[in-house]
Amino acid sequence: xxxxxxxxxxxxRFDVANRVATITLARPDALNALTLALKRDLLxxxxxxxxxxxxxxxxxxxxxxxxxxxxxxxxxxxxxxxxLEVELRERYNPLVSAxxxxxxxxVGAINGVAAGAGASLALACDVRVAAEGASFARAFGRVGxxxxxxxxxxxxxxxxxxxxxxxxxxxxxxxxDEALRIGLVSRVVTGDDLMPTARELAARIAAxxxxxxxxxxxxxxxxxxxxxxxxxxxxxxxxxxxxxxADHAEGVRAFLEKRAxxxxxx
Ligand code: T3D
Numbered sequence: 421x422x423x424x425x426x427x428x429x430x431x432x433r434f435d436v437a438n439r440v441a442t443i444t445l446a447r448p449d450a451l452n453a454l455t456l457a458l459k460r461d462l463l464x465x466x467x468x469x470x471x472x473x474x475x476x477x478x479x480x481x482x483x484x485x486x487x488x489x490x491x492x493x494x495x496x497x498x499x500x501x502x503x504l505e506v507e508l509r510e511r512y513n514p515l516v517s518a519x520x521x522x523x524x525x526x527v528g529a530i531n532g533v534a535a536g537a538g539a540s541l542a543l544a545c546d547v548r549v550a551a552e553g554a555s556f557a558r559a560f561g562r563v564g565x566x567x568x569x570x571x572x573x574x575x576x577x578x579x580x581x582x583x584x585x586x587x588x589x590x591x592x593x594x595x596x597d598e599a600l601r602i603g604l605v606s607r608v609v610t611g612d613d614l615m616p617t618a619r620e621l622a623a624r625i626a627a628x629x630x631x632x633x634x635x636x637x638x639x640x641x642x643x644x645x646x647x648x649x650x651x652x653x654x655x656x657x658x659x660x661x662x663x664x665x666a667d668h669a670e671g672v673r674a675f676l677e678k679r680a681x682x683x684x685x686x
Contacts (some may be wrong), residue, residue: 426468431458433483434465439626440619441469441524446625448484453492454537459511466518473685476626476633478522480545490536490559504523504565512537520543520557520570520641523634525625529618530596530605536676540569540680543578544635547621548605550596551614556604561591577644579604629667630685 426434433444443465445452469475482488485546495501502510519526519541536559542548560567562614567575567588576584579602586592600607609617625633635658643651662668666686674681 442620445482451486451489452482477622486532487534488538490538516544543574549607550605551611556594629683
């Protein structure tokens with residue numbers, strides 16, 4: 421994609437390098453709380469990543485000491501703020517749906533606290549790696565709200581019903597180490613190692629055949645609410661699609677010729 425086609429972002433940074441798009445929420449003074457501008461930018465950044473055929477994986481992270489503190493509560497107090505249900509249907513739901521529907525897998529580099537809808541953004545990533553000082557705070561209860569942006573669906577599926585209920589109802593904050601123990605993240609590393617680790621994971625994803633990666637993401641998502649037999653059928657359908665790609669043929673040739681495959685996305 422040419423630089424001219426990249427939208428101008430005011431509340432985040434969007435960089436593409438080595439087939440990986442990095443989206444950095446950039447309102448550090450407000451712990452990257454989600455304003456209208458940031459939500460608009462994030463949706464546009466996901467669309468830009470989707471359009472860019474060179475992008476094979478995405479990293480989502482935050483600038484400063486927080487990943488994202490959820491809805492910007494100052495903006496909520498403005499007289500023309502949309503009713504909550506409208507805000508959810510028109511902004512938050514499209515955002516987390518765009519993350520889940522993005523063909524390229526998303527690595528969440530959880531650099532600090534992820535609270536409220538910020539935690540929901542983290543949950544909507546495909547892979548999560550956390551810095552030692554990061555934490556997950558449901559936060560909704562403290563401001564008299566219910567978990568949203570897919571949290572009540574994703575959380576029990578990721579950590580089980582009992583822990584999800586405790587986090588959601590008792591608004592307990594989960595440290596990075598606890599998040600690793602309960603399966604909310606797959607790795608915890610030092611703050612200095614966070615972005616290198618996220619880039620390494622993204623590079624491993626980017627080295628895969630793009631169609632296979634996109635279909636694998638789709639199958640993993642679909643399995644969360646499908647039966648065993650539906651999953652077997654779905655895997656067979658997707659394997660049929662992957663098996664007809666040039667990348668599959670290239671992968672087999674590369675294996676037999678004892679060399680690294682050159683996947684083109686075809
Ligand atoms: O439209 C809709 O509302 C839809 C629904 C959305 C769902 C939600 O996301 S509801 C949940 C909203 N988020 C929260 O309730 C979290 C609020 N923040 C906190 O609880 C704490 O800030 C943290 C636990 C995340 C971190 O605490 P701490 O002590 O490390 O930092 P701090 O001092 O509280 O915050 C630092 C600054 O960030 C501070 O600004 P200041 O005083 O230095 O100018 C603080 O006001 C600001 N900030 C933090 N979170 C938000 C925020 N500003 C606006 N909105 C925030 N959510």
